[in-house]
Amino acid sequence: MxxxxxxxxxxxxxxxxxxxxxxxxxxxxxxxxxxxxxxxxxxxxxxxxxxxxxxxxxxxxxxxxxxxxxxxxxxxxxxxxxxxxxxxxxxxxxxxxxxxxxxxxxxxxxxxxxxxxxxxxxxxxxxxxxxxxxxxxxxxxxxxxxxxxxxxxxxxxxxLPQNEWENGFAEIIKHACIKDAAMFKQLQQESLAGYQKDKKKLSSLIQRNALIKTKVVQKDEFEKGDRRLLNLGHTIGHALEKEYELMHGQAVAIGTTYACHISEQLRGFSQTADVVALLEQYQLPTYASFDKQKVFNGLKMDKKREQKEMNFVLLDKIGKGVVTPIRMQQLEKIINKL
Amino acid sequence: MxxxxxxxxxxxxxxxxxxxxxxxxxxxxxxxxxxxxxxxxxxxxxxxxxxxxxxxxxxxxxxxxxxxxxxxxxxxxxxxxxxxxxxxxxxxxxxxxxxxxxxxxxxxxxxxxxxxxxxxxxxxxxxxxxxxxxxxxxxxxxxxxxxxxxxxxxxxxxxLPQNEWENGFAEIIKHACIKDAAMFKQLQQESLAGYQKDKKKLSSLIQRNALIKTKVVQKDEFEKGDRRLLNLGHTIGHALEKEYELMHGQAVAIGTTYACHISEQLRGFSQTADVVALLEQYQLPTYASFDKQKVFNGLKMDKKREQKEMNFVLLDKIGKGVVTPIRMQQLEKIINKL
The missing domain is CATH 3.40.50.1970 (Rossmann fold)
Structure with missing residues (x-):
């Protein structure tokens, strides 16, 4: 096509x-x-x-x-x-x-x-x-x-090595979390091995995800609004990725897990367990211990930071991401308490 | 303003x-x-x-x-x-x-x-x-x-050192050549010292030139057509500038002189003497001996080259520049004969 x-x-x-x-x-x-x-x-x-x-x-x-x-x-x-x-x-x-x-x-x-x-x-x-x-x-x-x-x-x-497949599915799950509750359900019913065996099912999933991302970008090419949703899990994720030996998808999966917890605190999100379960179903890491101060220092140079605030992507519910400005001081406290 | x-x-x-x-x-x-x-x-x-x-x-x-x-x-x-x-x-x-x-x-x-x-x-x-x-x-x-x-x-x-004033006037004369015959006449009647002494006259000349360039760019920001006119004298000029110890304006002035001669051959241009006289009136060099093969080799990496052709800016008359594609082989011959 x-x-x-x-x-x-x-x-x-x-x-x-x-x-x-x-x-x-x-x-x-x-x-x-x-x-x-x-x-x-x-x-x-x-x-x-x-x-x-x-x-x-x-x-x-x-x-x-x-x-x-x-x-x-x-x-x-x-x-x-x-x-x-x-x-x-x-x-x-x-x-x-x-x-x-x-x-x-x-x-x-x-x-x-x-x-x-x-x-x-x-x-x-x-x-x-x-x-x-x-x-x-x-x-x-x-x-x-x-x-x-x-x-x-x-x-x-x-x-493509097996761990790179897992790596890619972190972004697919991210797309489901921010924009596509129906795909989240589909993913719950399938498995990585299933997609790997079925070329048609895989091609269709790839195309669906490529179009999710394309539509978000098309509406907001220069990242003033909606495009920022794609950063779910990426703020903490990027900071982790630079500090530790993690693949991008692994870092995003961990970042998404912590974004769920921050969403609980700030947005009343209640489906953290479902997200964590799906990430684990696709062999992705979720909880990890890390040096919180180091990761916070890394955050400070994130492009999403604007002086004293950072735009953080949180979830209201599965399928509905929301960009939320958080003051750096508050963010430091939240991260240290995670 | x-x-x-x-x-x-x-x-x-x-x-x-x-x-x-x-x-x-x-x-x-x-x-x-x-x-x-x-x-x-x-x-x-x-x-x-x-x-x-x-x-x-x-x-x-x-x-x-x-x-x-x-x-x-x-x-x-x-x-x-x-x-x-x-x-x-x-x-x-x-x-x-x-x-x-x-x-x-x-x-x-x-x-x-x-x-x-x-x-x-x-x-x-x-x-x-x-x-x-x-x-x-x-x-x-x-x-x-x-x-x-x-x-x-x-x-x-x-x-600003004196030679930098001369340097800048090369571009002003270029603007006159490609777009503004009236300004060409005005420049013939004035002198560099005159502009340096009269802040108002100078500011007005600067503004006029800034607007000439701005209008050309505005019509053709990504250089598909008219903007190329601004390259008068710059094709040979850039090649000279890298090979010899010349200021940009000096190189452009020499490049403009040779562009006039190529214009005579290919477009029937007849005002080379006027252009040369004006450049000299503003203390700019015109004729120079240079290693033609070296300069031609430099031309080959010019961004204006498109495989076997190069878009060269020539003059039909003072105030009317024209972009002319010249085959690289032909250009090599013309340059060697200059």
Missing amino acids: EKSIKFSNVSTHFYFDSSFKQVTKIADKKFLVVITDEHIFKAHPAVFKGLNVIVLKPGEEYKVQATVDEVIDTLIKMEADRKTVLVGVGGGVITDLTGYIASIYMRGIRFGFVPTSILALVDASIGGKNGIDVDRYKNLVGIIRQPSFILHDVAFLQS | EKSIKFSNVSTHFYFDSSFKQVTKIADKKFLVVITDEHIFKAHPAVFKGLNVIVLKPGEEYKVQATVDEVIDTLIKMEADRKTVLVGVGGGVITDLTGYIASIYMRGIRFGFVPTSILALVDASIGGKNGIDVDRYKNLVGIIRQPSFILHDVAFLQS
């Missing part, structure tokens, strides 16, 4: 349930430069044959300026120009880097994504947030710019 | 013939972070009192990623967040850096410019092109984003 979504400046064309081979129909091969990582490149060597490919080292630790410098040098050597189309084939690190580099190279060239992880398919590839980490601050530098296209090819999921 | 100009996403508010003191009325002092260079900071110490200031080393050689990294580190230490407003006080290097950093820090914070050179007042501060140089490629990395405000305070011109 194809679908074109109009954002403020450009349209993003979605190729759902498609094949990577289509990219050479989207743009002429000679203008394409593919950016991917060693994992994807080694696991799927045939698909990259005959294409210009830049292969990066895998991992969040390479989502930094040094990698941007390196790719830009390579683009210069390739004589890439304003007709060049960058295509990021990989998880969120690759799509974030590709979108960022394409947005600043020659003041912006065309780019598209082929997300290869659940997390990237349902979340990271969508919404036009591109960027890099600086020191311990995730995505501190970046830009909002929509890709020209996003192409889904679930064949890439064959090489 | 104040004037608000609407671009595609934001409006830029112009404060013509104003005073730097106004900035604290535009944004609260506690949210302001001023970026300037050592020259400006030392020449006008009083104006920066009580403000958060980041002082950079002066010169185009610092318009690079290392400086961006350094400023971002400082912003992190200052706990700058999304309410912070960056104000670039300086010439084109400072405004380019400030706009670029503000566009990528936390995915974009507000920024404004207080241009302190003729070049920055009439050209560099306007149009939202922000960026840095990479190796020998000028502005290879950057972004188009409009400032929230531009404030003119001609008091800063008191510390």
